[in-house]
Structures are given as C-alpha cells and as structure tokens.
Amino acid sequence: MVQIKTPEQIAKMREAGLVVAAIHAATREAAVPGATTRDLDEIARKVIADHGAKSNFLGYGGFPATICTSVNEVVVHGIPDGKTVLKDGDVISIDCGAIIDGWHGDAAYTAFVGTGHSQELLELSRVTEESMWAGIAAMRNGARLVDVSRAIETYIRRQPRPATGKYGIIEDYGGHGIGTEMHMDPHLLNYVSRKRGRGPKIVPGFCLAIEPMVSLGTPHTEVLADDWTVVTTDGTWSAHWEHSVALTEEGPLVLTAPDGGRAKLAELGITAAPDPAASA
Template identity: 80%
Template sequence: MVEIKTPEQIAKMRAAGLVVAAMHKACREAAVPGATTKDLDDVAAKVLAEHDAKPNFLGYGGFPGNICTSVNDVVVHGIPSKDTVLKNGDLLSIDAGAIIDGWHGDAAITVFVGEGHAPELHELSRVTEESMWAGLAAVRKGHRLADISRAIEGYIRRQPRPASGKYGIIEDYGGHGIGSQMHMDPHLLNYVDRRRLIGRHNPKLVPGMALAIEPMVGLGTPKTHVLSDEWTVLTDDGTWSSHWEHSIALTEQGPLVLTAPDGGRAKLAELGVTTAPDPLG
C-alpha cells in the first residue's frame, strides 16, 4: 500500500529534509584528503544532535553508521570506517537521512575529494544528478510511477557516451516511497521495465505521495555484488559510479523537493515546473 500523507505530515518531512540538507553541507566541507569516512559519520551525528533529529540509517537492518559513505566503485551502502581514508581524486557518495517526529528525510550527493578528477568523472556526476532532476520534474498529478523511470532513463540515454563506452544504470537498486518509514512502497526503477507498467507496480501519482528518487549510474556494467559485510555494494567490473538522491512530496499545489534547501524551486523552474509553497516558510 502506498502511504498518503496529510499536509501536516509533509511539513514534518520537510523539517527532516532540511536536516538532511544540513548534514550534506557539513559532510561535503569535511570530505577532504586525509579525512576518514568515520570522520564524516561523526560530522553527520553532530548535525543530527544539533537539530534534535534521529538518524534513520543507524541500526536500520543492523547498519552501523549514521550515513552511507561509498567511495569510487562502491555504488551504495558503504559503511563509514576509520580505516577508509579519503584520497585526492576519490569520488564519494554521501547518503544521509534524518527523522523528525517519526517522519523521514533521505537524500544523497556525489562529492569530488580534492582536485584533478578526470572530465569523465565530472560528466558522470552531472549526468546522474541531472537525470535525478528529470525524474523529480516528472512528479506531477496524473502521471504514473513509470513516467519518473522513463524521464530518468531517457535523460541518461540521450547523453553522449563516455570513453568507457556506456553509462550503466544500476539494476538492482532504485528509489522508493518514504514517509513514516525510510523505505516504503512503491519501488521505483531508474529505467523502464515493461513488465511493471500495469497494476500495483505503476500507481498513479496523487497528492500526498512522497518518493525518494535516486539514480545510481556507473561507467560500465549495471551489475553489482555485495561484500561479505552484507552492505557494501560494488560494481562487478570495478568501474566507478555516481549516486544522487532527493526526497519529494506531491501536494495539491504541486511538488516540493523536501531535501533541497529551496524546495527545488530554482532547478524545477528551469524544467518548467512550479513547486508548491514551502510549509515551513
């Protein structure tokens, strides 16, 4: 069942989303060569405490961190560790979440550690982020879930191919519903699967729905495997990947990007979409 939120509940999700944005800002600034991913986890924990918010990752299924820190060929769910030292040239995904009054926010960014990254990596991150915004722009009343998948995949497929030959849209992981839990129905693919175009797999988008939209794109295969820690997900061929995510709610007045500081107003305006008023002003 897809959870439908009231305006008051969406306002609480917006509060949680702003905490996530603050976590990302602080972690981005701390992601320098020589820092460990555990250092970033400590930064995130401090931001959560300052906002009287709870982490939604810590303890989730036994996960041991406040955030996920995924470096280079790690796609998602990297565990923060004092043994993982960031190096100049690393590509880092920071996936963060927060809970306010029982309501969740969830978002991810890709960060360039240090300097000197190949143009191909900058383009990988740009394509992944822009495909996320294409998906966010498809969150409109009357659309269906697959319209978001189509927008994400379509954007990626229209881009010039990288030197590696292709962008691999990660197959085994995708977006999801969010609200009173971090992961809820519906599951959102980042590509169109014609087997999921009918029935409960492709619900109509209605006010009160909230989704976490998170494309994960690599420079090679879309196939992945999980390490023995049962969390860390890597590309099968060792190619690097990028991960971007925002949580969004659909209201009677339009969409609101819950984890963007401006509610997504500026970026969605570029794409011809007017956002809903921010319930927190």
C-alpha cells in the same frame, strides 16, 4: 499500499528533509583529502543531535553508522570506518537520512575529493544528478510511477557516451516511497521494465525518494562480505544522487533541498510548491 500524506505530514517531512540538507552541507565541506569516512559519520551524528532529530540509518537492518560513504567503485551502502582515508581524486557518494516526530527524510549526493578529476567523472555525476531532476519533473498529478522511471532513463540514454562506451544504470537498487518509514511502497526503478507495468498513479500527497545510481560501465553489482557494501562487478566508478520529493496540490516540493527545489525546478519550467518551512 502507497501512503498518501496530508499537508501537515508533508510539513513535518520537510523538517526532516532540512536536517538531511544540513548533513549534506557539513559532510560536503569535510570531504577533503586526509579525512576518514568515520570523520564524516561523526559530523553527521553531531548535526542530527544538534537538530533534535534521530538517524534512520543507524541500526537499520543492523547498519552500524549514521551515513553511507561509498567511494569510487562502491555504488551504495559503504560503511564508514577509520581506515578509509579519502585521497585526492576520489569520488564519494554520501547517503543519509533523519527522522523528526516519526517522519523521514532521505537524500544522497556525489562529491569530488580534492582536484584533478577527469571530465568523464565530472560528467558522470552531472548526468546522474540531472537524471534525478528529470525524474522529479515527471512527478506530476495523474502521472504513473513508470513515467518517473522513463524520465530518468531517457535523460541518461540521450547523453553522449563516455569513453568507456556506456553509462550503466544500476539495476538492483532504486528509489522508494518514504514517510513514516524510510523505505516504503512503491519501489522505483531507474529504467523502464515491462514486467513492472505502469505502477500506481501519482496524486497529491504522494512522496518518493528518487535516486538514480549510474556507473561508467556495468549496470550489475555485487555485495561484499560485510553484507552491506555494494560495488560494481567490473570495478568502474559510480555516482549516486537522491532527493525526497512530495507532490502537493500546488506542485512538487523537494523536501531535502535547502530551497525546496525552487531554483532547479524553475530552470525546468516548473513552479515548486510553497515551502512550509518558509512560514514556520
């Protein structure tokens, strides 16, 4: 069952989304050579506490941290620790969430540590992020879930191939509904699968966490012995971008973007919904 939200509930999710945006800003600034992934987790904990929010990652299925820190070939669910020291040239994806009054926000971004990254890595992150926005743009009243999947996959497939020969759209993980829980129906693939059909119709009140994950090689992953850390099976590096998005009667609202997605959606010819945070 897909949970349809009222405008008041979406406004509360926007509050949670802004906490997530604040975590992103603070951890992005701190993701420098010499920092440990535990340092970033401690920063995220402080931001959540300062905003009077709760973490939806800490304790989720036994997860021991507030954020996921996925470095290089780690796709998702990397566990912060004091031993993983960021080095110049690393790529890190940080995934995190927050709860306000029982309503969830969830988003991820990929950052470059230090300098000297190859154009191939820069392009990997750009392609992944832009495919996310293509999916957001496809979240229109009357569209089907598969239209979002198709928009993500189509954007990626139309990009020039990297030197490795292809982009791998990660198959075992994808986006999801979000609301009173972090992970809810429907599951959102980042590619089109005939087995899944067209999926539910998107209507106002529909909320999705849209999150493409792309590697420089294989679409296949494996889980390490800690039962959390997901890596590419061929060791190629990956990128991960995510936003929580609500469709309203007046258009899409990117709940976890500082500006509600207004600037980026305008580039795509789409008018973002009015931001309830702007009048709060």
